[in-house]
Amino acid sequence: MKRTWNRRCWPALARLLLLTAVLFSYAMFQGGFVSWFLFYSFLPFGLYALLIAIYPLKRTAVRRTVPAGRRYWAGDRIPVTAHIDLPWLIPMAAVVVAEGEQNGGAMIAWPLRRRLVCTWSLSLPRGRHSLDTIRLEVHDAFGWVRKTASFHAPCTVIVYPRYIEWPAEAVREWFAHGKAARPIPLHRDMVVAAGAREYVPGDKMSWVHWKASARRQELMTKEFDEQRNDDWIVVLDGAPSRSFEELVTLAASVAKALIDDGVPVGLLVAGKERSFVKPRRHNDQWQSLLLKLAEAHDDRNEPLARILMEEINDRTAAGYIMVTSSLSAEWVGQLREMASKRRVVLYVVSDRWGEEERNEADRLRHSGVYVSHIAPPTLQTVWQGGKEK
Template sequence: MKQTVGLVFQLAWMSLLLGILFAYAMFEGGFTSWFLLDSFVPIFVYLLCLQFYPLKGWKVNRTLSHYKVNAGDHLRVVITMRRKLRFPLYYCVIEEIMPESLNRLDIRRKKYTFLDAPEQLAAQRRVKKLIFPWFKKEMTVSYELVQIPRGRHEFTAIHVRTGDIFGFMKKQHLYQLTDELTAYPARPAVRLRESMKYQKQGSLASSAMHFQAGNVATSIREYVPGDKFSWIDWKQTAKKNDVMTKEFEKDKSTDVLVVLDACNRGKQNWLQFDAAAELSAALLEAFEKKSSKATFLSVHDKVEHFSIAEGRRAQLDRVYQHLAAVEPVPALFPAVLLQELNKMPTGFVAYILTASLDEMLFDVLRKMNMHSHGIHILLISAAAELADSDRMLVRHMAKQGITVTSLTKKQLAADPIEVNVF
């Protein structure tokens, strides 16, 4: 309806202008008046043809240099437009309708310096390109998309606007064109600074990032950060000209549970959750390299299970796809986790990534600790120091054998990220 009204108004305006010039030529009768009328007639004919030119008949295509990237990467987008008629067009303005999910910047590790002020990473991305097609049948424009944030970003439309050189007539059309870009979470290097051991029910368990070696070495593998110095096989290292470490039977049987708190309880910002998602991916990748059996739980309004067996890279890729799309939803993390306790295996080492602590979570973790070999909480903290209530909870958890590592913007911006277990 709005376009129809605009069309009628523009036609009426041009007709009125033509009528004024015709009346002026008829009454004046001089060279100037007829020259003005004769000069405007071809312009009027062009504007009339432009008004009925089928802009919606163009074939528009969008091509991304990559459809799957890591957070912080950049890519090139190419928009191609093809038309059948060589109708002269003075200009075209091509605008990409950007998804709202791209309205923030990912500057890789440096973004965590804004952990307490994530609004500084907000950015209103606008892409407009001006071209002069004239008689061309095919037109191409391109632009760079930089500092892409984690998530699934869906491009839905391209807006094209054109008109005449004088600005009398304007035409526009919105092309519905869908493409999806997936930005996987970055996987920062993680190093556990201390190895904590817990004595529980007569069995000794160690931190999952520093596995306790057994007595029998079953094979060798390439060295990865976090391996103990005593595990290095010097003979094989000299033979292969690469640092090799021994792999023990106990390494292969270590069960690891990584739990991501994807519940929005109003106590975290989007950058804290991004940090938790990236650390989840980094920990799971480290465990996969150590040939450890790992289970990943994504806890939001429901619990999603991912099992990562030894050598099953495809299973790890499924986790990355989930972490690229997951966003926190309104839910109570301790309550959802409590419903999952009976389904959990026994004898595991758990890493829980969350942005807040409370008494209800403490109660759930005490019950969970009865069936585990150790629980480690990685607390993503926007504040430089913990609140007094959180400090008290940390002390109570330590008495129950539950360790808490507070990761602030300083620790998260480091390379590698050092997880201090206390």
């Protein structure tokens, strides 16, 4: 707990004592009913202000709570409740409760109990927020003496990004038609053998099925199950951008659409601190993606091409959905190379879409990359989801 005194507290107390002394001196020297009436009329208010000045506000116990068990989305009103245990029970004109660094708080007028509970709401942007300090202020009826103190009441709130209703067909149908359609990459399950076949020159010796070869008196090769790899990875470009919040919204929207369609979706945040969520089919996958997107920052300080080279070459996925705010020539070539092996979808959220960007987009489309330009206001004006059903 940290104690802070209002700079006007002691000067106000000095003025209060001076006024009391002046009224008393006036009554003593002037005499009469009026002078003593003024003094005795002022005395209860003066003593009450003096009581507020010596009130041990620093001994107050304060804690903050935020309702758990629900998600808070960007722009939501988040209810914050403060529980206050006052040291003395005295009639105070008002107790003002305020957030230390946020715009929020409440005021309780003439509380006649020691334990107080007050609630207010905060509107926080996307991210992980650490609420730390609560400030209390008490004063008398006329505001002659004001006393403040700050208290350490930590609480962490995670605000998730909003998402829009993004149809999965917007991504999946493109691969089902036209020259861009290509078979989904397959990989062999090298653990369980599904059967055996005759040996063909070129088969690895480690694939030889020795038991079947002994029975057939000829070399037999193991047959493995071929599994369909339909994993997708959403790549969020963490470069500094005015449209970064729209990028996060779009990344969340595409991921949510594919998860609802039963597709395993992973996430790569290409920022200063890279974070990766492996594609999987799990009930908690959406929560894992939301948490990474809530903590994403636009602080990338190295070329995106290098990040893609280091992170994607070792990942096995059917396709990648790239979400960025710029289309530069430095990594266009890398996208074209990626498109020869995997499916690549590129969403560019930017106000700028000139002749150079259109030419680069056409070259990427000829290489099999699906390119779509989205203006930031489009993502700002559409109906946004993210509400609990």
